[in-house]
Amino acid sequence: MAAGAPRVFVSHLAGVPVFDPSGDQVGRVRDLVAMLRVGRRPPRLLGLVVEVLSRRRIFLPMTRVTGIESGQVITTGVVNVRRFEQRPTERLVLGELLDRRVRLVENDDEVTVLDVAVHQLPARREWEIDKVFVRRGKGGALRRRGEALTVEWSAVTGFSLEEDGQGAENLVATFERLRPVELANVLHHLTPKRRAEVAAALDDDRLADVLEELPEDDQVEILGKLKEERAADVLEAMDPDDAADLLSELPDADKERLLTLMQPHDAADVRRLMSYEERTAGGLMTTEPIVLRPDATVADALARVRQQDLSPALAAQVYVCRPPDDTPTGKYLGTVHFQRLLRDPPFTLVSSIVDTDLPPLSPGTPLPAITSHLAAYNMVSAPVVDESGSLLGAVTVDDVLDHMLPDDWRETGFRGLEEAGRGE
Known part of the structure; x- marks a missing residue:
């Protein structure tokens, strides 16, 4: 942002892409790092927390930001890929400042912080938080209580105090478009106190x-x-x-x-x-695959597959069983794959196109055998059937991967590959 350009509210920076000078994407903004200062001086903005493609979080100093425009951040191209480590004197703007209850200096009214604005100082590559968007009363942004107003940073007090019971509505609203894995990454990097507050605010x-x-x-x-x-x-x-x-x-x-x-x-x-034992088909399976009766049609099957909350692995096939439909079902008859559903007329009965050649797994099948089974038959999901022939559930490839990867693979993905602290 050039000197004299309009200020930017930080909620508009959440999730925006970061590019190097050649136009290659470096990552996405996940937070901003600021340092509170003595008295009522506006905090200095130190840099951005950027999530790179490997989901590692790195620190991008503001001295290496050359522009913030049209929903994107441009850098000098020099990026230190070591993992971001928050220092005791630093505050995460989105994670720690939003939803705080502070007071107006003028009349001691309590207000809730909905957003803050940053701007670049003239003729320098330094940035400050200069404005605070607040709402009177204790209601968060989603409750729409009280008058909303934008004030100077010096017009409020209370940011430096530890707060119990801090809300999280505005932080949640800022990240509402994140996928679950991305929001999980946000939560993982918050303090335990803030993590609990955000979890309480999610439905x-x-x-x-x-x-x-x-x-x-x-x-x-x-x-x-x-x-x-x-x-x-x-x-x-x-x-x-x-x-x-x-x-x-x-x-x-x-x-x-x-x-x-x-x-x-x-x-x-x-x-x-x-x-069931943890690393067996019974322990890995989900009990909620798509189950249809023999008299269901292709149209019925496609309607079930289109359900938004289904994972791609579960939506890749339907299982044909006699009643009851809930697992454990009646006799398992076979599988109909999604591609077959697309090739046949909507009125076709699923019982007439069922694949009976694919052998099911028993609940005691160990993990290595499950992996070989999915690979051998080029499947993303496999039925689990008990000795009586009832469908118990289905094992999906994502469940298998969860147990094949190291126990700390999620932690490793969040923390990045290097354990060293940040250097500028």
């Missing part, structure tokens, strides 16, 4: 999706800070296999208490999954 379905992408330690920490009734609701919203994996990390007493609070049907699925 059950969104939090469930994010929990599935977090390392186990973060999952247990967040779940443990939720009220038990809310924790049970979130577990119900998770995929049964992911909920079973998370519950298996808890002490037996906590596990049983949460299972008791869950809806009986959801709890039964999770208990069934937990009864």
Whole structure:
């Protein structure tokens, strides 16, 4: 941004791409780093936290930012790829300043911070936070309570104090378009206090999706800070296999208490999954594949496949079974692949095009055999059938990868490949 250009509100920078001078994308902005100063002097903006393609977070000093325009950040092209390490004197603008309750110096009114604005100082490559967008009263941005106004940084006080019960509505709104894995990365890099506040502000379905992408330690920490009734609701919203994996990390007493609070049907699925060995088809499978009766049509199957909340792996095929339709089903008859559904007329019965040649997995099939099975038949999902011929669930390739990668693969992906601190 050139000197004298309009200021930029930081919520508009969240997630914008960062490019080098040749036009190649370096990554995306995930936060801004500022340093509070003595008295009422505006904080100095030190740099940006940029998530590069490997999901590693690096620090980009503002001295290496040559432009902020049209929803993009341009750099000098010199990037230090060592992992970002927040220092004690630094504050994350999005993660720590938004949603704070501060006070107006003029009349001591309490206000909530909705956004802050940054600008470049004249004739220098230094940036400051100079404006604060606030709302009177304790309501967050989503509650629309009280008058909203933009004031100078010097007109508010309280940013340097530790705050209990800080809201998270504005931070959540800033990152609402992130995919679950990207929002999980944001949560992982927040302080435990802020992580709990953001988790509390997410709805059950969104939090469930994010929990599935977090390392186990973060999952247990967040779940443990939720009220038990809310924790049970979130577990119900998770995929049964992911909920079973998370519950298996808890002490037996906590596990049983949460299972008791869950809806009986959801709890039964999770208990069934937990009864199998972890690295077997029974332990890896999901209990919610697409199940159709023999008299269903191709049109019925395509309608089920189009459901938005299905993963691509589960949507790649439907399983034809006799009633009941819920797992464990009646007799498993076979599989119809998505490509076959596209080739046949909508009125065709799925029983007439079912693939009966693909052998199912037994619940005790070990992980190496599952991997070989998927590779041999070029499948992204495989049915799991018990001795009586009932479909118990399906193992998807993403479940297999989760257990083939090192135990800390999510943590490694978030932290980056280097453990050294930041250098400028």
